[in-house]
Amino acid sequence: MCIKRVPDTEARIRVAPDGSAIDPAGAKSIVSPYDEFAVEAALRVKEAVGAGEVTVVTLGEPSSAEQLRSALAMGADRALLLTGDTGQDGLATARVLSDELADREASVLLFGVKATDDDQQQVGPMVATLLDRPCVTAVSEFAIEGTQAICHREVEGGVEIVEVDLPAVLTITKGPHEPRYASLKGIMAAKKKPFEEKAAPPTQGRIEVERLEAPPERPAGRVVGQGPEAVPELVRLLHQEAKVL
Amino acid sequence: MNDVLAVVEQRDGTLRGVSYEVVSAAAELGAGLGGDAHVLGLGGPGFASVAGKLGQYGATRVRVGEHESLASYAPETHAAAVAAAVEEGEYSAVLFAGTSQGKDLAPRVAALLDVPLATDVTALDVEGGAPVAVRPVYAGKAFARVRSKASPFMASIRPNVFESEKQESDTAIEMFSPPIVAARIRVREFRAASGGEIDVSEASVVISGGRGMKDPDQWGVLEDLRDAIGDGAALGASRAVVDAGWRPHGEQVGQTGKTVSPKLYFAIGISGAIQHLAGMRTAGTIVAINKDADAPIFKVADYGIVGDLFEVVPRLAQEIRALRGG
Numbered sequence: 001m002c003i004k005r006v007p008d009t010e011a012r013i014r015v016a017p018d019g020s021a022i023d024p025a026g027a028k029s030i031v032s033p034y035d036e037f038a039v040e041a042a043l044r045v046k047e048a049v050g051a052g053e054v055t056v057v058t059l060g061e062p063s064s065a066e067q068l069r070s071a072l073a074m075g076a077d078r079a080l081l082l083t084g085d086t087g088q089d090g091l092a093t094a095r096v097l098s099d100e101l102a103d104r105e106a107s108v109l110l111f112g113v114k115a116t117d118d119d120q121q122q123v124g125p126m127v128a129t130l131l132d133r134p135c136v137t138a139v140s141e142f143a144i145e146g147t148q149a150i151c152h153r154e155v156e157g158g159v160e161i162v163e164v165d166l167p168a169v170l171t172i173t174k175g176p177h178e179p180r181y182a183s184l185k186g187i188m189a190a191k192k193k194p195f196e197e198k199a200a201p202p203t204q205g206r207i208e209v210e211r212l213e214a215p216p217e218r219p220a221g222r223v224v225g226q227g228p229e230a231v232p233e234l235v236r237l238l239h240q241e242a243k244v245l
Numbered sequence: 246m247n248d249v250l251a252v253v254e255q256r257d258g259t260l261r262g263v264s265y266e267v268v269s270a271a272a273e274l275g276a277g278l279g280g281d282a283h284v285l286g287l288g289g290p291g292f293a294s295v296a297g298k299l300g301q302y303g304a305t306r307v308r309v310g311e312h313e314s315l316a317s318y319a320p321e322t323h324a325a326a327v328a329a330a331v332e333e334g335e336y337s338a339v340l341f342a343g344t345s346q347g348k349d350l351a352p353r354v355a356a357l358l359d360v361p362l363a364t365d366v367t368a369l370d371v372e373g374g375a376p377v378a379v380r381p382v383y384a385g386k387a388f389a390r391v392r393s394k395a396s397p398f399m400a401s402i403r404p405n406v407f408e409s410e411k412q413e414s415d416t417a418i419e420m421f422s423p424p425i426v427a428a429r430i431r432v433r434e435f436r437a438a439s440g441g442e443i444d445v446s447e448a449s450v451v452i453s454g455g456r457g458m459k460d461p462d463q464w465g466v467l468e469d470l471r472d473a474i475g476d477g478a479a480l481g482a483s484r485a486v487v488d489a490g491w492r493p494h495g496e497q498v499g500q501t502g503k504t505v506s507p508k509l510y511f512a513i514g515i516s517g518a519i520q521h522l523a524g525m526r527t528a529g530t531i532v533a534i535n536k537d538a539d540a541p542i543f544k545v546a547d548y549g550i551v552g553d554l555f556e557v558v559p560r561l562a563q564e565i566r567a568l569r570g571g
Contacts, residue, residue, distance in 0.1 A: 129356035
């Protein structure tokens with residue numbers, strides 16, 4: 001399964017004055033939250049099946065080792081760090097990962113539905129397409145039944161229950177199970193687990209970021225009033241001024 | 246060669262509203278590039294009669310692929326069909342809807358064609374003869390201006406951001422016979438959510454509830470407001486109430502939920518944590534209802550009412566019904 005190091009979602013994001021990058025000052029890094037749901041899902045399936053191994057993979061800067069260690073501390077069995085940078089080009093990321101993963105016989109390949117930094121939401125289905133494996137996106141829960149995975153998939157207006165033959169690629173969204181905390185024992189054990197690091201083949205991302213901008217400031221709003229008596233004025237403003245009702 | 250292809254979306258044979266936005270965005274981008282906008286619509290038998298009306302939104306050519314296997318969305322089947330249409334047409338840009346379906350489809354097409362993809366763009370320009378897109382990153386805490394070094398330029402557009410505009414044009418409707426690739430995912434069953442038919446990320450009005458709702462059994466007041474507003478309205482939720490198990494994750498607005506850009510957003514009993522604000526700050530008009538006058542949500546809200554939501558919201562539903570009735 002694949003994860004990514006991202007800035008904490010509770011952090012403010014500051015754009016460097018020249019617009020070239022995010023100012024990293026003060027922002028702590030975490031495992032992208034959806035990837036954490038994916039780690040939890042992988043561990044639960046391993047526990048339910050009673051066999052198998054969870055390998056956690058990332059492509060990123062060397063400091064991403066920290067996030068792999070977090071996943072190992074949660075209970076993953078081994079880690080692979082591919083050092084490299086593909087920027088916002090999810091397809092370049094997907095190529096590096098699919099080349100690496102093609103020969104590993106993972107019956108289920110898991111991704112978070114999206115990383116909370118680039119928000120591109122594309123690497124999972126791209127890897128699946130490149131590997132010619134079926135892919136179910138936005139899975140909140142899944143179970144293995146024989147040679148297939150049964151997935152709950154979040155779609156507009158409800159949940160689809162879908163089945164897919166293994167090997168398959170699934171992208172995981174928030175589900176009913178909170179990611180577990182690493183125990184002290186888990187953290188200690190993680191230090192002894194197999195950890196492989198190697199450089200990714202050099203890749204040129206083809207999405208060029210010209211510049212980053214802070215979001216436009218919203219003009220200061222106004223408090224229309226207190227309590228239900230203010231409602232008629234609010235409705236008038238929404239109808240006549242904002243013209244949204 | 247400078248044409249733009251708009252890939253539109255249907256459900257049960259009816260065009261999704263966002264399709265008009267995709268066609269209008271394609272028409273505008275095409276004009277900037279010196280080309281035309283074409284539409285690609287895939288659906289079951291008879292879909293051509295539905296897709297044809299997209300010509301009124303600025304497309305010169307509507308290409309329709311009809312097949313039983315295309316009636317409902319099947320990822321591999323649709324992706325192969327779209328990829329074939331893009332290859333045939335030599336487009337300079339291809340636009341998708343940034344819906345959950347579009348975000349499932351577009352990456353597969355991009356990988357089949359070996360072309361990178363920009364997701365969820367909120368603005369499109371032409372600079373130096375090439376498309377430039379603005380897209381939110383960090384759930385809208387920052388925006389990136391991006392270009393693609395590959396052709397065609399491929400992007401999905403965020404729903405509710407691009408205006409759809411009717412305009413006269415001579416439109417040719419053409420049938421397209423895509424290759425049919427067998428689906429590998431089987432849908433066993435569909436369970437409808439209580440929140441309503443429209444997804445929060447596509448709704449034109451979103452009514453979100455937070456911890457101030459106090460109890461999951463109180464959601465009736467928000468449902469009543471949604472029903473008063475009617476078409477296009479959907480319920481949303483803050484992370485706190487989703488984490489508490491009060492509401493399904495599908496409704497969560499924020500950095501670990503959905504980023505939304507409705508025309509009107511109601512934040513009800515929501516204090517306004519950074520990660521929530523990131524998910525909704527691009528809404529057209531924001532209304533906050535909260536009993537705490539110091540809640541950060543009032544800093545981003547266009548209009549606020551300080552008060553007990555259980556008194557304010559029912560009155561709001563009543564006044565909106567009165568407005569609609571009159």
